[in-house]
Amino acid sequence: MASKQQIVSVLDEADKEAKRSAKEQNTLFRDGASQLDGYSRISRHQTGHAIDYVVYDESGKVTWGFSYYEQVSWAFKQAARELGVPIKWGGDWTSFKDGPHIELDRQVYS
Numbered sequence: 585m586a587s588k589q590q591i592v593s594v595l596d597e598a599d600k601e602a603k604r605s606a607k608e609q610n611t612l613f614r615d616g617a618s619q620l621d622g623y624s625r626i627s628r629h630q631t632g633h634a635i636d637y638v639v640y641d642e643s644g645k646v647t648w649g650f651s652y653y654e655q656v657s658w659a660f661k662q663a664a665r666e667l668g669v670p671i672k673w674g675g676d677w678t679s680f681k682d683g684p685h686i687e688l689d690r691q692v693y694s
């Protein structure tokens with residue numbers, strides 16, 4: 585389980601990354617990896633309000649198993665609560681569950 589310190593450092597690194605361009609977003613859309621086309625529907629990644637993360641399983645391989653992402657989301661949520669930063673986890677969405685996705689709450693950060 586990730587510690588709060590690790591989570592904060594991940595968010596810090598993400599903050600330094602370049603924002604996703606409309607063209608990059610549109611490529612993901614055309615590949616079926618996103619429901620947002622980047623032009624008429626803007627992603628939170630384009631505005632610098634979201635990150636995607638990957639989880640490594642017990643054998644050190646990247647996994648897409650939803651339960652792994654759920655466990656890490658608890659650590660993100662815990663750290664965010666302690667820091668007073670409202671976040672949303674993509675795995676909580678009902679229409680399109682996006683386990684690797686964390687974003688700043690758009691009610692507060694627009």
Ligand SMILES: [Zn+2]
Binds near residue numbers: 634682
């Ligand atoms: Zn995402």
